Amino acid sequence: MGSSATVEKNANIKEAxxxxxxxxxxxxxxxxxxxxxxxxxxxxxxxxxxxxAEALSSLLWLFDEARDETRGKQVEKELDAIIKTCPHDxxxxxxxxxxxxxxxxxxxxxxxxxxxxxLKLSRAEDKNSSGGRCSRGLSRDAHIARxxxxxxxxxxxxxxxxxxxxxxxxxxxxxxxxNHPSVNGTAHLTLAFIAESLRDWRRYGDCLQKAxxxxxxxxxxxxxxxxxxxxxxxxxxxxxxxxxxxxLDLLSKIAAGPSFAKLRREIATERNxxxxxxxxxxxxxxxxxxxxxxxxxxxxxxxxxxxxxLEALTGAHSTIGNSGEKGLSKAxxxxxxxxxxxxxxxxxxxxxxxxxxxxxxxxxxxxxxxYLQNWKEGYRLAPxxxxxxLGDGSVLKQKGET
Numbered sequence: 065m066g067s068s069a070t071v072e073k074n075a076n077i078k079e080a081x082x083x084x085x086x087x088x089x090x091x092x093x094x095x096x097x098x099x100x101x102x103x104x105x106x107x108x109x110x111x112x113x114x115x116x117a118e119a120l121s122s123l124l125w126l127f128d129e130a131r132d133e134t135r136g137k138q139v140e141k142e143l144d145a146i147i148k149t150c151p152h153d154x155x156x157x158x159x160x161x162x163x164x165x166x167x168x169x170x171x172x173x174x175x176x177x178x179x180x181x182x183l184k185l186s187r188a189e190d191k192n193s194s195g196g197r198c199s200r201g202l203s204r205d206a207h208i209a210r211x212x213x214x215x216x217x218x219x220x221x222x223x224x225x226x227x228x229x230x231x232x233x234x235x236x237x238x239x240x241x242x243n244h245p246s247v248n249g250t251a252h253l254t255l256a257f258i259a260e261s262l263r264d265w266r267r268y269g270d271c272l273q274k275a276x277x278x279x280x281x282x283x284x285x286x287x288x289x290x291x292x293x294x295x296x297x298x299x300x301x302x303x304x305x306x307x308x309x310x311x312l313d314l315l316s317k318i319a320a321g322p323s324f325a326k327l328r329r330e331i332a333t334e335r336n337x338x339x340x341x342x343x344x345x346x347x348x349x350x351x352x353x354x355x356x357x358x359x360x361x362x363x364x365x366x367x368x369x370x371x372x373x374l375e376a377l378t379g380a381h382s383t384i385g386n387s388g389e390k391g392l393s394k395a396x397x398x399x400x401x402x403x404x405x406x407x408x409x410x411x412x413x414x415x416x417x418x419x420x421x422x423x424x425x426x427x428x429x430x431x432x433x434x435y436l437q438n439w440k441e442g443y444r445l446a447p448x449x450x451x452x453x454l455g456d457g458s459v460l461k462q463k464g465e466t
Contacts, residue, residue: 093323113153121161131325156185172221183211206244213250249278349455376400378453381445391444
């Protein structure tokens with residue numbers, strides 16, 4: 065009777081752990097933490113060190129993602145105690161999660177050692193069982209394939225590009241047809257990073273597309289977020305800045321909570337690189353902000369006329385004429401920004417006033433404009449200026465300023 069009750073309790077704990085893994089893959093990280101904590105309590109009560117170590121490992125990974133050092137140290141202390149006192153009750157997942165944390169800290173040598181221990185323990189699992197005692201229910205081959213994937217990642221981190229590439233291709237050849245969870249996607253994502261190091265943008269994009277398809281098919285939204293970050297990076301490297309901003313804006317919305325602190329930091333780093341690479345003049349009409357290459361950040365808020373002038377001039381700036389970037393005549397500006405037919409007596413003062421307002425805001429020296437210059441019978445953005453306009457093109461339709 066007691067044995068039957070123990071089996072049932074362990075089955076319930078495993079089911080809770082599986083739910084936690086599923087929630088994490090669906091980016092429900094806060095709920096996943098709650099489920100893992102509940103599973104840990106039950107495992108402690110059942111005195112099942114193996115399942116307790118799985119719960120602790122999962123919490124350690126999630127707290128590292130959330131950059132919650134206090135709770136991370138607490139669970140790591142308890143986990144290390146199990147490893148020390150009950151080494152035979154140490155599941156492979158322990159070393160997988162410890163490897164992930166070391167990799168996140170760019171300690172690839174330590175990560176490499178941890179992943180090899182994960183691989184060794186996974187190989188020792190009963191070949192006739194579905195993942196041995198592991199709660200995740202993955203097959204022995206799935207664990208082994210995941211281990212080799214992460215070893216390929218650490219090889220790339222250690223600068224061993226050829227070895228990493230060979231491993232990824234061998235993983236896809238040997239394990240690809242089985243479609244083990246996260247294996248094919250991780251292999252393709254690693255190959256994408258290898259292509260980046262070789263500046264092979266076409267292959268980089270192809271590998272990212274394959275990784276995206278793999279993770280979306282598995283409904284693994286968590287891993288797909290990192291594919292999107294890589295897609296933003298690729299767009300930046302290809303100078304496709306609008307697409308890069310689109311990916312980062314979408315990522316920022318998805319990873320808005322504190323449980324995504326690590327990813328948010330990486331998004332911020334990529335956004336800073338994008339802003340440095342992208343432009344001399346960044347006009348974000350969505351936020352009403354203009355950023356200049358001098359580091360200036362100017363808030364235009366609801367000053368739609370000024371934003372409209374910049375939108376109209378940006379459109380002309382990107383149109384190549386006989387003598388480089390062109391501008392707009394006063395008549396064209398009045399028509400595009402105010403939607404009126406140009407009458408000098410009625411519009412000249414209005415136009416001069418708003419052009420001067422704009423120059424006061426964005427120019428370091430109004431006497432020698434670097435951004436907004438006179439041009440023939442109108443104005444232009446300076447030739448050679450790298451300009452990026454972010455928005456849906458609706459500024460000129462807005463009202464609120466005359």
